[in-house]
Amino acid sequence: MELAAVCDLRPEAAERVASPWGASVYGDYLAMFRDAGLNAVIINTPHALHLEMVLAAADHGLHVLVEKPMATTVADCDRMIQACREAGVSLVIGQIQHFLPEKLAAEDVLASGELGRVLMIRDYRTTDYRPGTRPDWFFSETMAGGGALMNIGGHCLDRSIWFGGAPVESVSASTIKRFGVPVETDGAIALTLKNGVHVSISVVSDAAQRLDEILVVCESGTLSCSPHHGTLVRSDGVTRTVWEPQPEDIQEGFFLQLQDFVTVLDGGAPKVGVEHARHIVEVVLASYEAAGSGHAVALLDSAKQLSAGLALTDVG
Numbered sequence: 001m002e003l004a005a006v007c008d009l010r011p012e013a014a015e016r017v018a019s020p021w022g023a024s025v026y027g028d029y030l031a032m033f034r035d036a037g038l039n040a041v042i043i044n045t046p047h048a049l050h051l052e053m054v055l056a057a058a059d060h061g062l063h064v065l066v067e068k069p070m071a072t073t074v075a076d077c078d079r080m081i082q083a084c085r086e087a088g089v090s091l092v093i094g095q096i097q098h099f100l101p102e103k104l105a106a107e108d109v110l111a112s113g114e115l116g117r118v119l120m121i122r123d124y125r126t127t128d129y130r131p132g133t134r135p136d137w138f139f140s141e142t143m144a145g146g147g148a149l150m151n152i153g154g155h156c157l158d159r160s161i162w163f164g165g166a167p168v169e170s171v172s173a174s175t176i177k178r179f180g181v182p183v184e185t186d187g188a189i190a191l192t193l194k195n196g197v198h199v200s201i202s203v204v205s206d207a208a209q210r211l212d213e214i215l216v217v218c219e220s221g222t223l224s225c226s227p228h229h230g231t232l233v234r235s236d237g238v239t240r241t242v243w244e245p246q247p248e249d250i251q252e253g254f255f256l257q258l259q260d261f262v263t264v265l266d267g268g269a270p271k272v273g274v275e276h277a278r279h280i281v282e283v284v285l286a287s288y289e290a291a292g293s294g295h296a297v298a299l300l301d302s303a304k305q306l307s308a309g310l311a312l313t314d315v316g
């Protein structure tokens with residue numbers, strides 16, 4: 001694979017990425033899709049732009065790796081999936097959690113069966129949604145599709161549903177807007193998965209202590225996983241470390257994600273299917289609905305809904 005071209009509205013941003021590789025620089029992504037001789041694109045832009053950019057990539061016959069969250073509505077996710085299927089191009093979503101070394105160590109422990117069934121999950125991640133802490137578009141409901149839950153909560157949902165082992169059945173949630181910004185800065189989500197596993201997720205802005213931990217309670221012990229403390233397994237009163245954090249862990253995660261994309265371009269299957277990425281968007285939006293109404297929201301069978309949605313679009 002060769003980095004052939006980079007596009008950004010800010011020429012200096014594109015130049016910074018392109019120059020070490022001798023790649024061309026564009027300010028108009030349609031011109032790049034048309035003229036740069038590409039096979040595939042990585043789309044790394046504000047959330048609401050993912051739709052038009054993925055549709056255009058499909059239209060130009062380009063395989064796509066698009067950042068999370070896949071889109072800001074479930075209908076947009078479906079349009080992206082449909083367009084890529086029809087164009088015969090691959091669509092992969094950058095669900096980075098599935099490639100981070102400490103999460104891979106946790107995946108191995110859970111798959112080995114030594115802790116038995118997963119029974120309950122607690123996920124807590126801090127962030128910062130104070131004005132000025134990130135580009136302005138993150139504070140726009142229209143462009144970001146939401147606030148801390150859409151952006152950071154999506155990571156917690158991603159790993160919780162993955163480790164929990166089943167899609168979400170019902171969601172209740174509450175959201176908080178602080179610092180005078182128009183999107184939620186903090187939120188809590190409680191999920192029941194279809195296999196009965198209970199998940200509680202909290203995302204907190206500007207917390208006293210930075211934390212990013214998923215704690216998995218299993219029949220025969222617990223597992224705790226965070227980029228700061230690595231992956232620890234506790235069983236029968238004894239703790240053992242199965243992953244020590246390394247300075248290059250995040251870099252390694254992105255490397256493995258790109259390697260997965262290369263596998264897909266070579267005809268393999270992605271580690272994370274689009275259905276999972278679509279389900280995360282669906283659950284975030286259900287959590288907004290639950291927070292707004294104060295009632296739990298039940299989710300339909302996501303896979304059936306997806307094929308029904310696509311079939312309906314086919315007919316239309």
Ligand SMILES: NC(=O)c1ccc[n+]([C@@H]2O[C@H](COP(=O)([O-])OP(=O)(O)OC[C@H]3O[C@@H](n4cnc5c(N)ncnc54)[C@H](O)[C@@H]3O)[C@@H](O)[C@H]2O)c1
Pocket residue numbers: 007008009010013027029044045046047049067068069094096135151
């Ligand atoms: N996986 C992760 O851990 C992770 C981390 C950070 C961001 N993200 C995701 O990556 C995406 C981008 O986030 P970010 O933090 O890099 O945002 P950012 O604002 O820093 O970067 C987005 C870039 O897109 C450019 N852009 C906007 N509109 C454009 C257009 N029409 N044509 C060309 N370029 C355009 C902007 O100029 C900007 O340079 C989001 O989906 C975000 O959620 C994922």
